[in-house]
Amino acid sequence: MKIKIPLLLPALFTLSIYSQQIPLDFSTNDDTFDSFDGSGFSFRPDVQDGANQVGQFFNNGSNPYQGFFINLAQPVVLDTDNKIFSLRFYSFDPNDHTILLKLEDSNNTDVQVQASFSVPSPSDWIDVFFDFSNAQDSSDGSSVNASGSYGRLTIFVDEGTNTPGTYLIDDITNGDTPSPPNNPNDIDVVYDVLVWSDDFNGTNGPIDTNKWFHQTQIPSGGNWYNGEQQHYTDRTENSFIEDGNLNIKAIFEGRIANGQGYSDQGYTKEYTSARLNSKFAFTYGRVDVRAKLPFGDGTWPAIWTLGKNISETGAYWQTQGFGTTSWPACGEIDIMEHGLHSLNEVSVALHTPSSSGATVNTDTQLLSDVANNFHIYSINWSPDKIVFLIDDVAFYTYNPSVKNSFTWPFDDQQYLLLNVAMGGIAGTIDPNFSESNMVIDYVKVYQNSSLIAEEKNANLFKVFPNPANDLITVSSLQKIDRLRLFNTLGQLVKENFNSTTIKVSTIDPGIYILKIESGVSIETKKILVN
Template identity: 60%
Template sequence: MKKKISLQILFLFFFLVQFCYAQVDVVYNDLVWSDEFDTDGAVNTTNWFHQTQLPAGGSWFNGEVQHYTNQIANSFVETGLLHIVAIKEPYTDQGVTKEYTSARLNSKFAFKYGRVDVRAKLPLDSGTWPAIWMLGKNVNEDGAYFDAEFGTTDWPACGETDIMEHGIFPSQSINYVQGTLHTPSSFGNSINNGGIVANDLANTYHIYSVNWSPFQISFLLDGVVFYTYNPTVKNPNTWPFNKEQYLLLNIAMGGIAGTLDTNFTQTSMDIDYVRVYQNTLVDTERPNNFTATVGAVTSSSVELLLNATDNSGNIAYNVSYGTQSFSYAGTSGVQKSVIISELSPNTNYSFSIAVNDLTGNTALNNPIVLNATTTAVLGCNGTDTEASQGSFSTGYNYAFQTLGTDVKITFELLDTDRVGVVAYLWRQSPFAETPMTNVSGNIFTKTITGQILGSTISYAVKFAYAGGLSVTRYFTYVVGSSCSLGIENPSDFKSSYYPNPVENILYLQLANDQNQIILTDLLGQKQVEDIVKSNHTIDMSSFKSGIYFLKIKNSDGIQNIKIIKK
């Protein structure tokens, strides 16, 4: 009976571990380095190095006021716990006297990719800054453990991973902790961060984790992801995380952590264990069944559909074109859709795609090269002077562009006698006013999302400036069309078309004797273009089922019609 219960508990533990870490992209299972702190006394010098050398100038960074020491009073092991202790005491070292001491430990172990778990209880004293973090092994920092042999790269180009920081977020709850990444693209007050409010940090042990793969870095509290960093473009500016890093444990004091209480005497961060996991199974099997095809193509994007299988379960796709290169995580046997965006319209692109597993084994048919040509811009643009309110001395440029299910609307005020110009997008029905983003000069843009292809939208722009305002006329636009803008009141047309939906023949009855017609598919590609009389038919029997757009242009104006082919 006891054996059965033990097996049930073991299964439940395994299930919970797998459930918690299923939120990350790569699960690391093999313990490769740890310190359980089960020997009382001094810190294990096989695992840890005391970093005590002051930076140039005699003070630690961020206005901190402590000396880091190797005194046993500042870092010791007792009853299965590592205690990092911050103390108020005068201490002189390297010719500098400070009023506080603490400890800063460097791990003598460095690694690339894996998961770190640290179970700890934190101090909440005002002015203290406990941290569990990592730096690139190549950091050029005098006095750091790896500096003498490997310190070739200045911070932040070495990359910094703050697994847990507390005490430097005055606007947050006392139980708030944060994970942050510092890179050349964002450092100091980095935008690459996420935080979470934990339960009773001072009296409860929590597990602070980071899961670091070649594709993304996820931060976890007690096994639950609360922030993931995965920049679209991974280069030295955004992703210096392709080299080994080492661990640091410390309590900083003062500076940006705030003022220490005058009654402060000492406090500690208590750590139960530090564990690093990787996947150590030697994998010599190549990815198989590698395929790559082109999916949906727009004027600014190409979809790549990728698939491969691998015994490890994890796939890495590497896509390059021109000077650009991107990596994407995939799952064995599951098709991966990759959208390459910000492309130029009506342009041919050649994509080279290779696949490998996380060990580096490559597919035999690497690389697969795919060619795709983006479509022409699905949109309308022009220049006008008409105003629905106020007036224009010169006029304005306008453009409507369909991007997938979004429409990018851009207006430029051409009047040169306006000062302090701002712009607002006006929706006709129901009325709404939305600020537009200034691109440069008097050019403003706004993208409206989640539009239905074939639907008609109507917008104007209000330009406000010192001393007044001017509002353009309303423009109607058929989402997904590459036509000129339609007339404001399509009912002015005396034309009919039937049947719609159509299966074979589309009949047109037009009021004018001479009409230009253009029929395009959903991607803006012309299917029919002709000059026709008032009675005309279009044979659509061989067309694929879907949505088409018919533009009719004559002396009455322009009419846009959505045609559905059965």
């Protein structure tokens, strides 16, 4: 469940259902570009090699800003990836041409590079290059050494003219080796030791508050995110155990215009529901949740995780002193959402600094009657990949080739959330909606023996702030013997004895590993220095 209102890409675009990663060679239909303002895209055989499929790009000349875009399954991270892009271009006419290559993302300033060239005679494929270390800021045309993460690539041929034409493009690349293709059935680590669960088989009535926390505090501004229309409460009307199942019930409380609704924290809403945080957090493992989903237009049930370090006022782990990191830097794993697509079509997603809000790291599955049938929604989260499964069948894998704070905030602890939201980006609520439940049979978290040993020590030490730019403090009930800070090459950068602090203001920004030694206990923490 997206926790922030996404910054949408320009209204000129519609969200594409296709996504791929650099390089783009058009060998499969995944490399499909969306076209706009009278342009058109299709696949066709190479004019010189009929066995090679290429992309055909067509401008009809009706608009000077016709173009084509593709959402990338793995964003381009210009801080670490090669900044020089190239593509192969074939024109059926003898005219000179320009190609503008643009990288876009809701979290960064859009950047672009334009290349001008002459077409060979007779026509032949030519290589066209784009250097994003000498790019333009798309908003004002200023020169910029582009950096940041970009999830959309856009192409304009002869931008600013009304010149019609048909062109072939192939092999769009920046020279980097792509990440391995998704192999969802290749689960690299098996987690088979049950470490935490709730099967809800206790007495009918309230939830187990030793395991779950009701998150009810409204964010600043008086509304939950994404235009949602509910209050979350800790009432047994909205969350309760019944016949061995957890029920999270969304309820219509009456029209505000009629003097009805539910009031809390100075605001009145027409709907109530519940949002539960687990009082258990973990790093790596398998999560299985068996659930039936609520029915009715506008219902938005979610099973998901957030980083334990999220600085969200009112979240359980924030109230316990762990709130050091804003969203999406904390990471978010959406194990199941329903209501963002068609009826019975559930979705999964990952939100990271490299792709958040309207993330490109997402997939959907069409299931049978999710309101009346139980399905098991799962993730298998290892140090190398996150595999999503439904009813024990894997269908989507997140495995970025470059794992850093932009793409992979998933080597720190996450906790579980269960909730049913109403409205917002889930769409218009059925005017006849009365109430409906998400019914959960069980929640199970599995790890293996090595991870269990690590998790036992995970709460011995707190490190704050993180990210940091001056002084890092380690909090523990145990005496700290030594702190050592290593860079990602394993080189010792700082060392302090018998101290709970270590100064980082004199070292370069980046990711570091802090090793904490206290008696026989040794723990490592990832530190981000700004």
